[in-house]
Amino acid sequence: MATTIAAVRETTPGERRAALTPEVAKKLKARGAQIVIEAGAGASAYFADAAYAGVEVLAAAQALARADVFLKVQPPTLEEIAALREGAVVIGHLQPHLAPERTKALRDRKITAFAMELLPRTTRAQAMDVLSSQAAVGGYKAVLIAAEAAPKFFPMLTTAAGTIRPSKVLIVGAGVAGLQAIATAKRLGAQVEGFDVRPETKEQIESLGAKFLDLGVSAAGSGGYARELTAEEREQQQKALAEQLKGFDVVVTTAAVPGRRAPRIINAAMVAGMKPGAVIVDIAAETGGNVEGSEAGSTVVSANGVSIIGTANLPASAPVHASEMYARNLYNFLELSLKDGALTLDWDDELIAKTCLTHAGEIRHEPTKALVDTAKAQD
The missing domain is CATH 3.40.50.720 (NAD(P)-binding Rossmann-like Domain)
Known part of the structure; x- marks a missing residue:
């Protein structure tokens, strides 16, 4: 039958x-x-x-x-x-x-x-692999959301009023969503860097024309996912990342582990150190968030003027x-x-x-x- x-x-x-x-x-x-x-x-x-x-x-x-x-x-x-x-x-x-x-x-x-x-x-x-196919949509859409919310152009522009410098964009996490986000940000003309604790992602990030942000922490895991960082590694990563974040106009965070709470990567102190008008888009907001203070489906503006956009079900938007x-x-x-x-x-x-x-x-x-x-x- x-x-x-x-x-x-x-x-x-x-x-x-x-x-x-x-x-x-x-x-x-x-x-x-x-x-x-x-x-x-x-x-x-x-x-x-x-x-x-x-x-x-x-x-x-x-x-x-x-x-x-x-x-x-x-x-x-x-x-x-x-x-x-x-x-x-x-x-x-x-x-x-x-x-x-x-x-x-x-x-x-x-x-x-x-x-x-x-x-x-x-x-x-x-x-x-439904996770990969839908993550590709999420990475693409996240960068479009960031570009819309940013108070700057993404590409370098030469105008009669002078040259406009490109936005500096950081993509955190180099899984499918992160790599799609990097590719999309590059297409929009931004100056892009990518970060992941898995050292094998360096070549993938650079193959898309972005710079690999090396914070001196390696956490290669199994099954394509990163292992959990030790307390010492986490402290080292956060200290180095906090310093680097000061120079970025846009940050998109994509780190996730299926079936578990999203890893916290950016805390409130790091946000407080970023430049006014900077934009963070947290793809992982629905599963706890990579960014402290992010809320799924909402935009939270910090005391120093950083917009934290917590996304919700981005694949449904395409x-x-x-x-x-x-x-x-x-x-x-x-x-x-x-x-x-x-x-x-x-x-x-x-x-x-x-x-x-x-x-x-x-x-x-x-x-x-x-x-x-x-x-x-x-x-």
């Missing part, structure tokens, strides 16, 4: 992305799957129902009841989980560290849930391309298991096994299991 794949409208405030695009729906149908969507499932990303050729358009409750596989951008609500059949499959960005009750509901409904942020960071997994990339990521993950319209999960495949959050009434991800057990003990 053909697998039925469903998508509904995202209900999280401000979320404009769609988990299923017309392009991906067509590809899934070509692999033998049946597709059902809620009316308006892609409307906020400018994908009309009519663009989903050969797809059934239903009410949300009907789509959920029919779903063998449920595709999501934001984690499913408790109501959506309750509406799914036992044994259904959920695939999306599930944020299990933020809501133990959601993981418990998935477990209790015997839902097989794949949290795409748990996907192993391997070469084979790159085409499925819903067309963000949705296209996200939906392709999910398709590439589904492709591992979808054969002639039937879904067959190969638990010997590490991409499937390690991305699994819940299955057959069990929590498969040990850190999340411990979190749920702790929450239960506290009830």
Whole structure:
């Protein structure tokens, strides 16, 4: 029997992305799957129902009841989980560290849930990596926000009134978001420097035409992420960074570790030492912030006139391309298991096994299991 794949409208405030695009729906149908969507499932990303050729358009409750596989951008609500059949499959960005009750509901409904942020960071997994695809949008948008808020031009300009010096921009963190931010700031003509505690990023930063800011601290880790700094390393980094920040007009911070609070990199004292009118854009504001005092979705102005812009869900601000990339990521993950319209999960495949959050009434991800057990003990 053909697998039925469903998508509904995202209900999280401000979320404009769609988990299923017309392009991906067509590809899934070509692999033998049946597709059902809620009316308006892609409307906020400018994908009309009519663009989903050969797809059934239903009410949300009907789509959920029919779903063998449920595709999501934001984690499913408790109501959506309750509406799914036992044994259904959920695939999306599930944020299990933020809501133990959601993981418990998935477990209790015997839902097989794949949290795409748990996907192993391997070469084979790159085409499925939702964190990277959406981080690219975030890095791009963050620099545009900074350029709009800055009281200076980004590029050097030669005018009848004299030469205007370019803005000095620092990008903190050289992951996907940081590298996209560096590239965007360079395109806008700024004088750009990049900083990361992982020494292997120096070549990547310089390949984009930026200067590597060396603070004398190295924290190479595993899986593409930095290890946690020691107290001595953190003190050395903060002292050196505080001095360097005095010369920058714009700072964009992008440091994040999935499933954990964002590392604090810039404290209030550093902000106080920056020049009046400087702008900081903190991409990590939603997960605790890289900058002391940043607030997700708000701009805070310090006593010395530094604007700290805490962003919220930047990928949703470019819903067309963000949705296209996200939906392709999910398709590439589904492709591992979808054969002639039937879904067959190969638990010997590490991409499937390690991305699994819940299955057959069990929590498969040990850190999340411990979190749920702790929450239960506290009830």
